[in-house]
Amino acid sequence: MHTLAPKTPGWLDWYEGPSEPTFRLPAGAVDTHCHVFGPQAEFPFAPQRKYTPCDGGKDQLFALRDHLGLARNVIVQATCHGADNSAMVDAVRSAGGRARGIATVRPDITEAELRELDAAGVRGVRFNFVRRLVDTSPKDALHTIARKIAPLGWHIVLYFESADLPELEEFFASLPAPLVIDHMGRPDVSRPVDGPEFTRFLRFVEHNDVWVKVTCPERLSVTGPAALDGEQHAYTDVVPFGRRVVEEFPDLVLWGTDWPHPNLTDHMPDDGLLVDHVRHIAVTEEQRHKLLVANPMRLYWPGEDV
Ligand code: 0GY
Numbered sequence: 001m002h003t004l005a006p007k008t009p010g011w012l013d014w015y016e017g018p019s020e021p022t023f024r025l026p027a028g029a030v031d032t033h034c035h036v037f038g039p040q041a042e043f044p045f046a047p048q049r050k051y052t053p054c055d056g057g058k059d060q061l062f063a064l065r066d067h068l069g070l071a072r073n074v075i076v077q078a079t080c081h082g083a084d085n086s087a088m089v090d091a092v093r094s095a096g097g098r099a100r101g102i103a104t105v106r107p108d109i110t111e112a113e114l115r116e117l118d119a120a121g122v123r124g125v126r127f128n129f130v131r132r133l134v135d136t137s138p139k140d141a142l143h144t145i146a147r148k149i150a151p152l153g154w155h156i157v158l159y160f161e162s163a164d165l166p167e168l169e170e171f172f173a174s175l176p177a178p179l180v181i182d183h184m185g186r187p188d189v190s191r192p193v194d195g196p197e198f199t200r201f202l203r204f205v206e207h208n209d210v211w212v213k214v215t216c217p218e219r220l221s222v223t224g225p226a227a228l229d230g231e232q233h234a235y236t237d238v239v240p241f242g243r244r245v246v247e248e249f250p251d252l253v254l255w256g257t258d259w260p261h262p263n264l265t266d267h268m269p270d271d272g273l274l275v276d277h278v279r280h281i282a283v284t285e286e287q288r289h290k291l292l293v294a295n296p297m298r299l300y301w302p303g304e305d306v
Contacts, residue, residue: 004040005052012268013054014260018067019272023279025069026289028306030296033182033215033256035078036061036091043090046082050133053080056260058091064259065098068275074300076102076126076157078262079133085117092121100300102126102157107144118152123300124180125149129160129168132263139171150177155211155299162186162197169204179208180254180299183216184241190222193240205249211299212249214242214291215256217277218269225267233280234273242281246291253282253291254299 037056038045045052065073073095077088085103092101101122105114127142128134146156155178160168162185172179185201192198205212217235218225225234233239246253255278257271282288293306 005045007054008051010265011051011053012261012264014056014060015268015270018064018270021068021272021275023276025275025278026293028071028297029069029292030072030074030254030300031065031068031070031256031259032074032254032296032300033076033213034061034073034259035076035262036087037078037080037260037262038087043081043084043087045080046084048082048135049080051080051263053078053260053262057087058094061091061259062095064257064271068257068271071098071306072296072301073099074102074123074256074296075099077104079104079128080262085122089117089120089122095121097121104128105145105149107141107148109145109148111148114148114152118154122154124155124157126157126159129158129164131161133159142171143175146175146177155180157182159183160185162188162201165201165204172204172210173208178211180211180213181205182213183219183258184212184214184245186216186220187241189220189237189241193244198241198244202244202248205245205252209252211252211254211295212245213254213256214245214281215254216258217242218261218264218267218274219258225269225273233276234269235277239277239280242277243283246282246287250287250290251295254296255291 037053039055039057083104088101092099102124103122129137157180159182217238221235221238223237228236282291
């Protein structure tokens with residue numbers, strides 16, 4: 001019998017019964033950043049993982065998709081599954097063409113294995129530089145992976161802390177595939193949106209034509225989920241950052257939920273509120289359509305109708 005691993009002490013489970021969003025998503029909206037955790041009885045977590053979450057499998061993910069009014073998902077391999085992509089691939093295969101995947105692979109992956117992932121619906125790999133999630137991110141190994149995936153037309157998803165961008169940007173610019181940055185490069189939102197740190201990030205995006213996920217207000221916010229005086233919405237302090245990216249790069253932005261929200265410590269977001277956040281960062285119909293439908297379709301389902 002399989003024994004389930006105990007969750008990390010203090011682990012916050014994903015939010016059951018999310019509210020009905022008051023913002024109605026446009027037809028064909030895509031969640032470009034979500035994960036599956038297990039279920040571990042079928043897909044055990046990796047021994048080298050840095051956290052042990054609750055289960056959050058494809059059935060719950062697809063139920064959330066339908067509840068929020070989303071059409072499609074891009075399922076990003078979570079570090080708790082290491083380089084064993086089977087839970088993610090199983091979810092993508094089960095979605096009937098309505099999901100794509102982002103894998104974690106080792107440098108010795110073969111062309112045949114990559115082709116099998118591609119056939120399942122994988123369209124990219126993730127390189128993770130967040131030290132609490134991975135032990136090392138050796139650049140030569142990542143270059144090897146980048147060279148192997150580039151011929152498939154895949155892209156590279158980058159996850160890093162904003163303080164590390166100056167040291168990493170030359171390496172990022174040398175990668176031979178399109179780049180997608182998670183969570184706006186994790187800005188410190190207590191600093192000014194026009195300050196040197198976020199400006200450096202924006203110029204990196206501009207010079208390298210990088211896609212940006214305007215995701216995770218709940219992870220970046222200092223003010224949190226409560227509406228502030230005079231403001232009717234959650235995560236107020238993140239709004240100027242998301243809005244700035246959407247205004248400067250309307251054709252390069254992507255949105256997602258980040259469900260089941262690993263490693264949050266102060267609160268678990270109501271995913272309905274995360275959908276409501278979108279209308280504050282994308283303020284015109286045109287921006288909303290690009291962010292939620294046109295951009296992700298171009299990157300993940302090119303040539304397909306919504
Ligand atoms: C996110 C953020 C986190 C975790 C992971 O793969 C992961 O474990 O992505 C995090 O802890 O910041 O994008 O889900």
